[in-house]
Amino acid sequence: MNVAANQLSEGSVTSNVTAPPSPRSLADTGLTLVMMRDILLKTMFRTNLDLVSSISRSICLPVPLTQELVDLARTQKMIEATGTLHATSGNEMGYQLTDGGKARALDALSQSEYYGAMPLPLEQYKVQIKRQSVRDIRLNKDQLMAGMGHLILPPDLIDNLGPAVTSGRSILLYGPPGNGKSSISHGIRAALGDKVYVPRSIEYSGQIISVYDPIVHSAAEANFDDPSALRRTSNKYDNRYVYCERPSVITGGELSLDMLDLTYNPTARTYQAPLQLKATGGIFIIDDLGRQAEPPQKIVNRWIVPLEESRDILALQSGEKFTVPFDTLVIFSTNFHPNDIFDGAALRRIFFKIKIDGPSQENFLKIFAMVARKKKMPLDERALMYLMKVKFPTINDLYANYMPVFLIDQMISVCDFENIPYQMTPELIDRAWDNMFVRQEHIAH
Structure with missing residues (x-):
């Protein structure tokens, strides 16, 4: 089998992804009032925002819910109205932190520097993952070919790739170097074509994990209101998500196993999602398998539970372990013969094995x-x-x-x-x- 390394063009897949509904009440967010109030106070303290419309965009909640949070903090004497109407912003009332609000914000920042977008509870995120599962994608041959752009491919390669991609299961591409295994991986990503909703951050057990990463995720559109607009549009979906192209995470010889664990920032006291969680709903490409510091067998062993059970196990700094959904098409690419780097048990767990040969x-x-x-x-x-x-x-x-x-x-x-x-x-x-x-x-x- 063969492929020419050339520029890829975008394929297109009709998207049937259901958007996450915008919360209609503070209870719909799934977060505690204390957590939301503290994030509100920290956001106002760090950004100096004083208008509800601006604060709404920052914390990614609808304006009415943001106003409700502000009113809650006012009753607790943590926020006060400035008595100033901003004529340039629809005659909005200005607000500021009281001394008590500043003290509470500083205390909350000492526990976690996180502020801005309200996180999504993990349980709510699991529901959205099911709505946009990569395993629900159905590609036909024309769509897959379109994703491959101008690559010269033999028919049997597309016939083998098609079922592998639409299954959402793991794929091993192997063969001599320089024959386009990486280009095929990128072509699969281009063929997916549709869009998903990526959370800005998720919350588990009071801990906040940042997920949206502009380096990994390509945002498709903004969903915020223009204060001067006659119609409000930001309730199209929950603004705690970013509408993105299906994610594509590509690693090579630099991959190490600790990249697949939560990264804790001791200064900010928050977590960064591992690569495979950022790739949820898309593809994770492990290129040049066998060139990493870790043996290939050890790398594949790390994927056994996710690949077999569609869930991954992560650990907090405290040692507490919890499960997250694993909804990612994993593509391994190697120049080595599979029998030289894997045992039989590892090979069984990789669902599709496709050889990429040089051209005739x-x-x-x-x-x-x-x-x-x-x-x-x-x-x-x-x-x-x-x-x-x-x-x-x-x-x-x-x-x-x-x-x-x-x-x-x-x-x-x-x-x-x-x-x-x-x-x-x-x-x-x-x-x-x-x-x-x-x-x-x-x-x-």
Whole structure:
């Protein structure tokens, strides 16, 4: 099987994801009044916001519920009205913390520096995960091909990938290096196409775990009201979520097992979600498996419970363990033969095993011509015959998908440096070929 490493284009999948409803009462948030009041006070203290509409955007609750929280804090003498109406903000009343409110905010900040968006209780988040499960995605062959962009793929590869992706189960892509395993992984992500709701943070046992990460998650739209707008739109869904593309987390040789645990910030006294939790509803790609400091067997062992039971076990700083849903398509990619890095038990737990081979000579030439056309390098029959009849026999005619891009880029670099028109000659083929491999020799020290 083969694939050309090329640019991916977005596929499209009809989304049937149900949006999380906006809370209509403070009880609907699932949080205690004390926690919400303290987050309100900390937010006002840290941001200096004084208008309910601005505070509403910061704590991600509807304006009426934010007003209700402000009124609650006023009855407890922690917030007071400034007596000033802001004409530029719809004649809103201004509010500020009292001395007692500032003292309470400082006390709350000493326990946790978290402020801003109200978190989602874990139990509420579990409900939303079921609404947008990656296992409910149904792709047809055209959608999967669209996600692969201009990759040159044999039909049997798509036939094998399709059931693997729509199952939402684990996938192992293996084969020689340079044949597009990473590109296929990215293509799967592009094919998913639809959007999900990612929580800004979740709450468990009074502890707050940040989930939304702008590096991982690509926000699709904002859901906040314009104070000057005639219609209110922010009740379309719960603002404690961010509407995002399905997440895609990609790790390589840098992956270590501690990246799959909660990260505790002792200064802020909050937690950062591990990578697999951030990937919920999307895909988690472990590239270059076998290049990590941890043995591949140990890395796969870490996924046994999540892959088999669709739940993961995390631990707080106190040692308390709790379970979170595991709803992620895990893709392992390796240049090693699976039998060399896994035992039989580990292989059984990876649902689909798909080999990605180098291209045939025919497909190699198609890829070469496509890359040359894209990079405006004129094809030369004499140079191509030299490449195929003289150079490739020296490596037993083993073709790889990275080679066309590599060879053509090398020839372009020479032409640019020597200030000559782009051209393909046997001499330039030789110079490019020499940079593709390192001659085996002894170097004296």
